[in-house]
Amino acid sequence: MFKSRAGVAAGAMLLATSLALAACSGSGSDSDKGSDAKTLTLWHYEGPTSAMGVAWNKAIELFKASHPGVEVKFEEKSFEQIQQNAQMILNSDSAPDILEYNKGNATAGLLSKQGLLTDLSDEASKRGWDKKLSSSLATTAKYDDDGIMGSGKTFGIPNYGEFVEVYYNQDMFAKYGLQVPTTLDEFVKVLDAFKAKGITPLSVGGAEYPAQQIFYELALSKADRSWVDDYQLYKNKVDFHDEQLTYGATTFADWVSKGYIAKNSAGIKAEDMGVAWEQAKFPILISGSWWYGRFASEVKNFKWGTFLFPGNKLHPGSSGNLWVVPEKSKAKSLAYDFIDITMQPEVQNLLGNSGGLPIAADPAAITDPKNKELIETFNKISSEDGLAFYPDWPAPGYYDVLVSGVQGLINGSKTPTAFLDEIAKPYNENLADIGK
Structure with missing residues (x-):
């Protein structure tokens, strides 16, 4: 989807x-x-x-x-x-x-x-x-x-169900001798390797949901379940300049400055992001399992695969x-x-x-090995309490706030600090509205 x-x-x-x-x-x-x-x-x-x-x-x-x-x-x-x-x-x-x-x-x-x-x-x-x-x-x-x-x-x-994962062009990885990363440091080395060859590694849609999910993946790399419960379920007050959100914002901005994410992606919609990856213009796309069926149906010109965001135990996803x-x-x-x-x-x-x-x-009725693998991956995440929902869920209208904020990180109009201040305001206003 x-x-x-x-x-x-x-x-x-x-x-x-x-x-x-x-x-x-x-x-x-x-x-x-x-x-x-x-x-x-x-x-x-x-x-x-x-x-x-x-x-x-x-x-x-x-x-x-x-x-x-x-x-x-x-x-x-x-x-x-x-x-x-x-x-x-x-x-x-x-x-x-x-x-x-x-x-x-x-x-x-x-x-x-x-x-x-x-x-x-x-x-x-x-x-x-x-x-x-x-x-x-x-x-x-x-x-x-x-x-x-x-x-x-x-x-x-x-x-x-659904969850966010990393789609990668296996042919492009093989061409440059790259392996599937298992840690965030290894992932950054893969991004560096593509950039060194003049290739922008990540296909990103900054005008819609995909870019904010990358920011959230980076924040989740420093998070645990209690942090997710605080952010999503209001268990405790969230400090928007904490280690998790600060790391997500500063690392996302750093990825833009290093050329992993193209500056023009601020205006790219999700559909165009997906089509560009299908056309092998980018080796990597970070987005949801809802793309899987379409990619399986439409990608004929290269081999591709998926892996979870390297090193994370928590992933954007839910029912x-x-x-x-x-x-x-x-x-x-x-x-x-x-x-x-x-x-x-x-x-x-x-x-x-x-x-x-x-x-x-019925698990026995799923015949395609790749589809079985996708389902097994989701079941593993779900059984390990690894679904962290999505960053735009906590407050009404928050989706648009995050789209605008992350676009600012991409085009350089906002610093990470300003971005975090911007997304903190409506979140805290919503808590006040509901008496939390």
Whole structure:
């Protein structure tokens, strides 16, 4: 999946409507609403050749077969369209009946807090969805009254996982006699080796989510689980000039100054970053497992592989995005049926065989060795409590703050200190808003 993790356009309206929305939360047992509906309007942002796109298309096919007479109105949206406009759309008569939505405090948590999402707790229990989610995956499905993930009611159902890894061009590594690095120091030596040959090592999308994930990987190289819990779950106050965030910001800026990251990447979108790597213009790309299926399908001109960010025990990652049912959905029971189908072995196995990370597949049904390796890697990270979520999750609108801040590090308009001050302000303002 080529995500464009971009939410401030609706800010003023949200402030005006938040009090009214607070009284509109669903009951959590509204399974009969829309039981006579003959149309299911569904949105998601997965490309048709991505693992999730292939699996969801199959789910739509199975849904139609099991619901004769029901029309499925599928609309593919971009991640940015949904990210930036979800609050306004879900509070209108234009709301779809079910959609894929980003997980975390700043997104699904915010919508749940505002009463825009249906409480799925009863359905999750009745249909057994909750039993298919490990504790780490269930973290992003549940939100408390403040919209903080990890506890409370179930407002979304994930049915795949994801994590950030390093994609590398094996042919280019072999050409220059380079080995897969196992430590950060070794990784830097690989970056130096490519730069010495006049090759910019990293394909980076600074205009969207990829660049901030590199910054986060660098911060995580100095972090432990308690630090992640402080940053993501507000367990303790975060010092934005601590060792972890300072290292992430200063090292990222250093990588730009050394030419590992091109200055023009500040304006590059995720899609263009991925295409450039597919065209062998760069040897390395650091991004999510959602690219895996598309790369497997489209890269024909060179051999490639993946490895985890060298030396890290914690990695950006989580459950996949959530299927959520808007409170204004006119076909809730149909939406629940669709979620159920995405959990079926046929869809989950297809997801795994297409390069995705299913949560309920039969391991014996995954036939491709590389796909098996991907799933095993994710399962290992998850079982070792190595999923550190994403840097933009803690506060509403934080994605755009991080995009702008990291762009400043790339183009040199911000120092690491100024960048950290910039990202600290909205984070701490959000804590004050929720009384933390």
